Amino acid sequence: MSPIPAPPAPPAVVGVIGGGRMGAGIAQCFAAAGSSVTIAESDARAAAAARERIAAGLERAAERGGSAEPAARVLARVSTVDAVEHLPAHADLIVEAVPEDAALKARLLAAAERVVGATTVLATNTSSLSVTDLAAALTRPGRFLGMHFFNPVPASALVELVRAPDTAAGVLARALDWTHALGKQDVVVNDSPGFASSRLGLALGLEAIRMVEEGVAAPEAIDDAMRLGYRHPMGPLRLTDLVGLDVRLAIAEHLHATLGARFAPPRLLRDKVARGELGRKTGQGFYAWP
CATH class of the missing domain: 1.10.1040.10 (N-(1-d-carboxylethyl)-l-norvaline Dehydrogenase; domain 2)
Structure with a gap:
């Protein structure tokens, strides 16, 4: 008999830009899967609010019986910083989850790219903006794709993966593995307005x-x-x-x-x-x- 393949592993280190409802939900899911997660917010107050959102989300998950380990242990894997420049340089994945403002997203993604290593995957959680246009702000667009999570992120089963023309096949493959490691299902679409x-x-x-x-x-x-x-x-x-x-x-x-x-x-x-x-x-x- 052939050995049963090991299930996909989550990224060890994740950075999330923006700790609002979507960003906090994304951070919660990765932390619950075992990732070390750092949320970058605009200031210390916003960072504290993001951590509170995650704590509340973990409490709700525990009440539903959907948490495999104590909420405090999951929350211990989440840290916050007050600037994108303080995200971990060794992150496997950076997910941008700020409001739907193309200029803001492009600026923050470019700032994150200057911080992280060459193998880090960069992703945007945009629900409609052009992933191709956002990739133009990066020096290595091949490492970039859309990872469109759905609200509420912890309860939603879907992640829509959006492939831009320059997105490398290996980057998409890593994003697929990470999606499955979160226990979510994927749909892969080519970049177009509004995706699918x-x-x-x-x-x-x-x-x-x-x-x-x-x-x-x-x-x-x-x-x-x-x-x-x-x-x-x-x-x-x-x-x-x-x-x-x-x-x-x-x-x-x-x-x-x-x-x-x-x-x-x-x-x-x-x-x-x-x-x-x-x-x-x-x-x-x-x-x-x-």
């Missing part, structure tokens, strides 16, 4: 918003139609609240500019964002969130 997930998800979400705008049905009815009729785990409007209406608007504006009028943001979406009705994080979106 955001492009299709946004198309459904925008049409659902237009239906509310036109008075076709209430948000609950539209969501129930997709949930009960098409077996979606949740409807497109509740999902929009979970993602954030501001995030959905930013993606829509990007896809509108790159793919055309079919992704034009509905007026209702713009109005809700202008009023601060951003979904679950503000307590009001298409639904009220106590």
Whole structure:
């Protein structure tokens, strides 16, 4: 009998740029898998907040019975720094997870590349921006790819791996192994606006918003139609609240500019964002969130 191959191992050392909801979730997953994780934030207060998010996430995982070891032991593998320049030079992987601002992402990725060694893989968690354009900020674009995690990261099964034209085959192979080491499933797509997930998800979400705008049905009815009729785990409007209406608007504006009028943001979406009705994080979106 052939020996059973060993399961893929997580990267030993990981750096995460940005400790918001997505960055903290990514850091939590790698730490839970056994990686030593360093989060780079803009200042000490933001770094402390990122660590608190991870601690809360680990408590929730323990309550669900989804943690293999005590939360305190996992949290001990997480450290924070207040600048990208202080990320570990020997990191196997650096994941950028800051807001969807192309100039900001490019600047931070270039700064990280100056810190780390030649074999470090650099990744962006962007949900829609061009991985190819971000790679242009790097001196070694072959080491770079998209690793699009989904919110909430610890509970989501998917990582969308986005291959730019210069992404080296070996880099993609390492990212696939690391994805599987986290217990997640992969889809591999070539770089294009919105990739596969955001492009299709946004198309459904925008049409659902237009239906509310036109008075076709209430948000609950539209969501129930997709949930009960098409077996979606949740409807497109509740999902929009979970993602954030501001995030959905930013993606829509990007896809509108790159793919055309079919992704034009509905007026209702713009109005809700202008009023601060951003979904679950503000307590009001298409639904009220106590």
